[in-house]
Amino acid sequence: MKIYKAFLLSLVVILSGVANGYCLSEAFKGNIYQVGKLKPTDSVLRVKVGDRAPDFTLPAVSGGEVTLSQYRGKKHVVISFVPAAWTPVCSDQWPGYAIVRDLFDKNDAVLLGITVDNIPTLFAWTNQMGKLWFPVLSDFWPHGRVAGTFGVLRSDGTAERAILIIDKAGTIRYIDVHDINRRPFLESIVEELEKLGD
Template identity: 35%
Template structure:
């Protein structure tokens, strides 16, 4: 399974968000998109990763960027978790069925564990990958690093 790379066209997906709304990647053409993959809801590092997206939403909007959080959890699980974390705006997508399908398409699914790699993938306005960074599972991604890339 080849991991998505800079220059690749991002595979399309249609996934339910934490509110049960179907989110299609293609609907964000004309904006940059941050796909922030986290292994599982209800874990400390994943919570901090997603809360950083919500906390910096104004900065994302200023840079014409939509942040999306993705994991293999179901959308009811993501909904309860978003409420617990007080995430009111950022969409947390459920790559639940087929299990990890989008993560597999991006080469980010960890078959042995049954969840995705922790990763940030930035797409340009046309859906082309402009940045990919993988993290160790216990490592919290640096949100300032993401903004450094988006600001270029």
Template identity: 40%
Template sequence: MAHPLIGQSAPDFTLKASTSDMITLSSFKGQKNVVLVFYPLDFSPVCSMQIPEYSNRKDDFARNDTVVFGVNRDSIYTHKAWAAEFGIEIPLLADIKCDAAKAYGVYVEEKGHSGRAVFVIDKKGMVRDAHIENATSEFTLPVDELLKKIEQLAATV
């Protein structure tokens, strides 16, 4: 079943990043495609495989006019420590109150954090793809597959 946000304007937000910048999603409109990677917790086993993999491929994303942001409820201090330990170079956004996770429909209330999900937002600010994992312990969207979706997006614009 398609996610209800596909084809809709991406819910906007402004969140503090591990880079100490304030990131406003709508500021990328007309400039870059955006990949939002919602994940449960820094330092958790699956997240510690997934997010570094996206970070390691940031140049491949950049070649496709795309920026990638990790998003979860952890603080920027936790994000900075995790990024330093794992060599993560993509900005990690602190969604402390999980407002962004709620806006994207991926907040897991009983656990108090976001689920694992990837959203592709085009340069027009529209949600073009959503991959929602059934369980937070899963990471089934290979980065190569995500990059192919972004390349196809560039070809259709």
């Protein structure tokens, strides 16, 4: 009987992977590593809405470093954690943000993209996306420290697909640790930004 149960379980796992082609763009051709369907979330948040966001400094692909607190009193900050370079969904997320800078500007916000990859990997990957207007930051070393501080580091060392919005006062106003297999809709970010005002 056990063998039947094990077999049926395997069957379910195999079938769940059938409809999983969410990295769509031909821009990446065959270079996207298919990870299959993953556990939707795999971490425990260490911050909550209303908390002061933990400060961090990370190196940017474009050079230099970006510190979260440099925006305090000046801009709202949207942080987009994505799991890893060259994986499905992630590769079709930031290119969309690349064409909506005005939606962030209009709401007096900046966007920071963060992954746990190193700079050379991020350089090659983001070059395939066209020109990104926002800083792409590497949380590679110490590995995933910033993701871990927020509680969005998964047990396999990748980050969650998460959106955090931090207001000008440095307070966390929105957290969406999204199903890693799905891309959050753009309107969910814009609606939250519009609530913040000045």
